[in-house]
Amino acid sequence: MIEAIRQQIGKAKTQIRQSFLGIVARAGSTTLQLKGFAGEVLQDTEHYQQVGFCSHIPQGSKVVVLPLxxxxxxxxxxATQGGAITVDVASGETCIYDQFGHSVWLKKDGTHIKGDLFVDGQIKDKTGTMQQIREIYNNHNHGNSPVPNQKMKG
Structure with a gap:
């Protein structure tokens, strides 16, 4: 009797899929096509990401798959890993990066930004904004000299 129960439990356990690793066959930010074990293909698999972070997972990336x-x-x-670019952070550091080489790296000595920075709002430090700097430059002179003939545009 106990052996029959063990066999039934063993049979039931084989019908429950455990987490596994896959490879992204079709990239995306919300759903992915994956290749699993032995050529298995999973269609339209949802990709869960942390609130406030969204990324397009590149084809060929490794993923951790959890069968609900x-x-x-x-x-x-x-979880995902293994895009074209990877970053090796030191203890306590965080890096947000894309597959084009742009990054915001929070290091021990401060934030480092790699790549061009495009801002829709004001750029500001502890003494003022970029717009205030433009206004001061455009209206300044040296003694009796005229103000600059090439204005900084804002």
């Missing part, structure tokens, strides 16, 4: 309720058809991606 143990069912492959209800799988979600919970």
């Amino acid at each position: 309720h143990g069912k492959t058809s209800r799988s979600v991606v919970i």
Whole structure:
């Protein structure tokens, strides 16, 4: 009797899919097509990301797949790794980066930004804004000299 119960439990355990690794076959930011074990293909697998962060997962990236309720058809991606660019951060550091080489790296000695910076609002430091700097420059003179003939545009 106990052996029969063990066999039933063992059989039931084989029907519950555990988490596994996959490879992104079709890239995306919310749903992905994945290749699993032995050529298995998972269509339209949801990719869960942290609130405030959204990224387009490149083709060929490795992913951690979690089958909800143990069912492959209800799988979600919970982590990714292995895009074209990777960053090796030191202890305590955080880096947000894309596959084009742009990054915001929070290092021990301060924030480092790699790449061009485009801002829709004001750029400001502890003494003023970029617009205030333009206004001061455009209206300044040296003694009796005229104000600059090439104005900084804002």
